[in-house]
Amino acid sequence: MPKAHIETFGCQMNKLDSELVRASLVSAGFEFVNRIEEADLILFVTCSVRDHAETRALSHIGNLRAFCRKRPDVIVGVMGCMAQRMGAELTERFPHVRIVCGTRAFPLIAGIVAEATRTGGPVIRLDEEFPENGPDREPSQRPSRHSAYVCAMRGCDNWCAYCVVPSLRGPQVSRQPREVIREIEALVADGAVEITLLGQNIDSYGRDLPGDYSLADLLEDVNAIPGLLRLRFITSHPKDLGPRIPQAIARLDKVCEHLHMPPQSGSDRILKLMNRGYTREYYLELVGRLRDAVPDIALAGDFIVGFPGESNEDFEQSMSLLREVRFQQCFLFKYSTRPGTRAEKMPDQLPEDVIVERHQRLLKEQERIALENHKAMIGREVEVLAEGPTRKKPEMLTGRTRRNEIVIFQGEAGLEGKLVSVRIEETTPVAIYGKLTNTSPV
Ligand code: 5AD
Numbered sequence: 001m002p003k004a005h006i007e008t009f010g011c012q013m014n015k016l017d018s019e020l021v022r023a024s025l026v027s028a029g030f031e032f033v034n035r036i037e038e039a040d041l042i043l044f045v046t047c048s049v050r051d052h053a054e055t056r057a058l059s060h061i062g063n064l065r066a067f068c069r070k071r072p073d074v075i076v077g078v079m080g081c082m083a084q085r086m087g088a089e090l091t092e093r094f095p096h097v098r099i100v101c102g103t104r105a106f107p108l109i110a111g112i113v114a115e116a117t118r119t120g121g122p123v124i125r126l127d128e129e130f131p132e133n134g135p136d137r138e139p140s141q142r143p144s145r146h147s148a149y150v151c152a153m154r155g156c157d158n159w160c161a162y163c164v165v166p167s168l169r170g171p172q173v174s175r176q177p178r179e180v181i182r183e184i185e186a187l188v189a190d191g192a193v194e195i196t197l198l199g200q201n202i203d204s205y206g207r208d209l210p211g212d213y214s215l216a217d218l219l220e221d222v223n224a225i226p227g228l229l230r231l232r233f234i235t236s237h238p239k240d241l242g243p244r245i246p247q248a249i250a251r252l253d254k255v256c257e258h259l260h261m262p263p264q265s266g267s268d269r270i271l272k273l274m275n276r277g278y279t280r281e282y283y284l285e286l287v288g289r290l291r292d293a294v295p296d297i298a299l300a301g302d303f304i305v306g307f308p309g310e311s312n313e314d315f316e317q318s319m320s321l322l323r324e325v326r327f328q329q330c331f332l333f334k335y336s337t338r339p340g341t342r343a344e345k346m347p348d349q350l351p352e353d354v355i356v357e358r359h360q361r362l363l364k365e366q367e368r369i370a371l372e373n374h375k376a377m378i379g380r381e382v383e384v385l386a387e388g389p390t391r392k393k394p395e396m397l398t399g400r401t402r403r404n405e406i407v408i409f410q411g412e413a414g415l416e417g418k419l420v421s422v423r424i425e426e427t428t429p430v431a432i433y434g435k436l437t438n439t440s441p442v
């Protein structure tokens with residue numbers, strides 16, 4: 001049996017895409033191995049959102065040069081956003097790369113691998129050849145039995161000035177509601193209890209479909225699937241989060257009290273330059289509405305530090321927004337210039353040392369807030385979905401609360417995939433420890 005290995009970089013959509021590729025290749029007779037040296041087929045599912053993600057992938061790919069010289073039969077393929085962005089440049093720079101394939105060609109990977117094996121390659125399949133997104137994935141190939149990602153929509157029409165995604169993943173395409181629901185029913189029948197709906201801009205789900213079916217309707221329909229315990233959706237754009245969503249989170253019992261809704265900046269001037277389509281005031285008002293409807297909601301955010309033209313004052317506005325909202329979790333990114341974006345051509349690109357210094361300050365502040373948030377949980381009893389043993393101590397289990405906090409507690413392996421009650425006893429900025437109080441939910 002030929003052996004394959006996949007390395008995945010970037011977002012949840014990439015993780016899901018890797019599962020799709022894995023499913024196709026398993027059907028085509030491949031066996032997957034963890035060690036790259038044992039593989040006959042090595043695939044990289046890549047990300048282009050920041051330069052750093054590309055540099056990491058490129059260095060991994062470059063490192064395989066000597067290995068491929070010794071093993072000329074090995075096929076190396078680069079897939080996903082960076083493959084789409086760089087195209088044939090990849091095979092010119094790295095002659096050992098024999099497949100380059102954009103995200104929309106993923107469902108055809110088995111045929112592409114067969115062609116590269118037959119001809120020696122390179123086989124280059126970019127998204128321009130494929131106007132539509134691919135078919136369903138196979139539910140049997142997910143890494144976790146009880147949790148699964150389900151794609152609701154792909155692509156993005158927002159064109160934020162810093163972002164390379166719309167040019168690489170193309171315009172928004174929503175899947176038909178009945179297709180999404182059918183896939184979730186199959187996953188639940190196969191043991192999944194937690195579903196996360198994925199979309200680059202999930203709140204505009206359905207806008208490209210006929211009729212007025214929206215994310216709120218999809219949440220309602222998925223919530224009604226028997227056997228499902230938890231439902232999440234990411235990522236939310238403040239401008240597109242519809243008026244029915246706060247109520248839907250409050251009313252639908254399976255929809256978890258957690259929302260990833262990146263502000264990106266706290267300064268109106270920068271938000272405008274970023275083309276985000278909302279103001280700081282609007283963002284805060286939305287947070288207020290969400291907290292009125294769902295008092296215990298956990299908000300996660302992304303900020304970009306050092307966007308072109310960001311003054312000290314603009315940065316302080318981001319700092320104050322971060323303090324005001326008190327995010328449960330924040331992903332803080334140093335601005336990275338992406339080729340072909342509007343921000344690339346903007347004046348007043350900031351020097352790296354200024355960006356690094358501001359980024360450090362924001363990180364420190366978020367760490368302080370996270371620690372305070374975690375401390376406030378001590379003594380509380382929370383519902384946790386047990387996931388599996390921790391890597392270092394197999395007698396300890398990890399799991400997530402409905403608010404998406406990761407909790408570590410002592411428990412037997414049989415609890416995996418079950419909702420249990422845990423009393424929080426100790427916290428650090430990165431981890432929360434608790435004691436199992438009941439093997440059923442709070
Ligand atoms: N530089 C830094 N961060 C970026 N992101 C998107 N594009 C860039 C960029 N050019 C961040 C945004 C987005 C997250 C997925 O990545 O915060 O929400």
Ligand code: SF4
Nearest residue numbers: 156158159160163165
């Ligand atoms: Fe990029 Fe903005 Fe679309 Fe998110 S909403 S994928 S940041 S363009």
